[in-house]
Amino acid sequence: MPDIRRRRSSSRNRNRSTSRNAGRSSPFETFAPPRDTTLALAVVSATALVILLGLLSASAVWLLGLLVFMPGTASALCTVRQTRFVAAWTVLVVTATVLVRHAEGQTWLDSVLMVLFTLALAAASVYACGRRIQRETEMLRLRSTAAAMQRHILHPLPLLTDDVLVNGVYEPVQEDRLIGGDIYDVVESPWGTRVLIGDVQGKGLAAVGAAFAVIGALREAAYREPTLTALADALDSAVARHNSYAEQTGDDERFVTALLLNIDAHDQVQAANCGHVLPQVLHDGALTTPPLGSGVPLGLAELATEPLTVDWFPFPPGATLLLTTDGLTETRSPDGAFYPLAERLAERAALSPTDLPRSLHDDARHFAGPGSPHDDVAILTVRRSPGRGV
Secondary structure: OHHHHHHHHHHHHHHHHHHHHHOOOOOOOOOOOOOHHHHHHHHHHHHHHHHHHHHHHOOOOHHHHHHHHHHHHHHHHOOHHHHHHHHHHHHHHHHHHHHHHHHOOOOHHHHHHHHHHHHHHHHHHHHHHHHHHHHHHHHHHHHHHHHHHHHHHOOOOOEEOOOEEEEEEEEOOOOOOOOOOEEEEEEEEOOEEEEEEEEEOOOHHHHHHHHHHHHHHHHHHOOOOOOHHHHHHHHHHHHHHHHHHHHHHOOOOOOEEEEEEEEOOOOEEEEEEEEOOOOEEEEOOEEEOOOOOOOOOEOOHHHOOOOOOOEEEEOOOOOEEEEEOHHHHOOEOOOOOEOOHHHHHHHOOOOOOOOHHHHHHHHHHHHHOOOOOOOOEEEEEEEEOOOOOO
16 A cells, blocks of 8 residues: 555656646736837837828828827727826827917817817726726636636646556637536556546536536546446446436536546556547557447446446557547538548657647648537547556
8 A cells, every 4th residue: 555655646746747837838828018118119100100191181180090099009908007108198299289280270179179089088098908907807817717727627738647648639619718528537546547538418618517527526436446347337427416416407417428448557458438439549650449349428327238348458568549539530521521530640650649639630620621610629649658668
């Protein structure tokens, strides 16, 4: 048991390291405001251009362009302090111009109305800028909270344990969402590393509840259940409990296709397939599809006519195991053809496990064509950990 504790501790430390590295690029970056010197130069240049055009045209209409574009644009792109500067500059320029034009015969009423209109626009621009920044700050706070939740629900890739190194691509169908219906997880247990990839029935936020149920159950049961069949039973029970609660609240019931793997120091992988896409094994340039049996998806165990079985297939050192969801395999071209995964995978056999998932994902997007509907997609590559032999 002390060896198991040390093994778990070292794995958690490596997972924390890879999670920190993966979290350095945030999807919630906002546009930075312009530099003060750049803003001042742009404002002065625009003012000079507008005044020149106004003098050449001998018309006061050019003032409207100054009023509309400068403070309004600043309120959308700049900080409150910068917007105040642009608003004040606009008021000063308009006031000076009004005094000049009044001396040329413009009535006092027109002059006063022009200055009051400019003041009102300047004040509205500063107010709008403040509200915009307040909303952006609130949204960033909410998204930061969501990102922290995602790191605990779907661990950022890559993931490293004593047995495997997992890389991949994960993209929900709603790209502004962090989590969709596709799920994955990697858990180190006393019996080896358990790898899960799954696909919840449905898309988007409606499928997230069932995804949470499966991932939570995996992390608890992976340390308790010594066999994949018992682990699958625990996950099925979690989905059934989720569906029971969903029925009480009026939500739709869900099922989850899943592939469970157990990988240890041996050159064979244990696999329990619950209606999921079959894995692919790349080794020495050759591509093979392990002939796994297929049980019913999680949440439908009561409908099964036969018990779930565990299959074994070779996974030698140096091989790459590709796991995916049907978001990749069921991608269609504009003429209705399915994405030829085996063919495209064979063409990319020389790519590294780090680059392969992104290459397949981008190729599938190109295959589908612009504007085509997309599904949630998860593409994982599994390699034996560096230094791990048979």
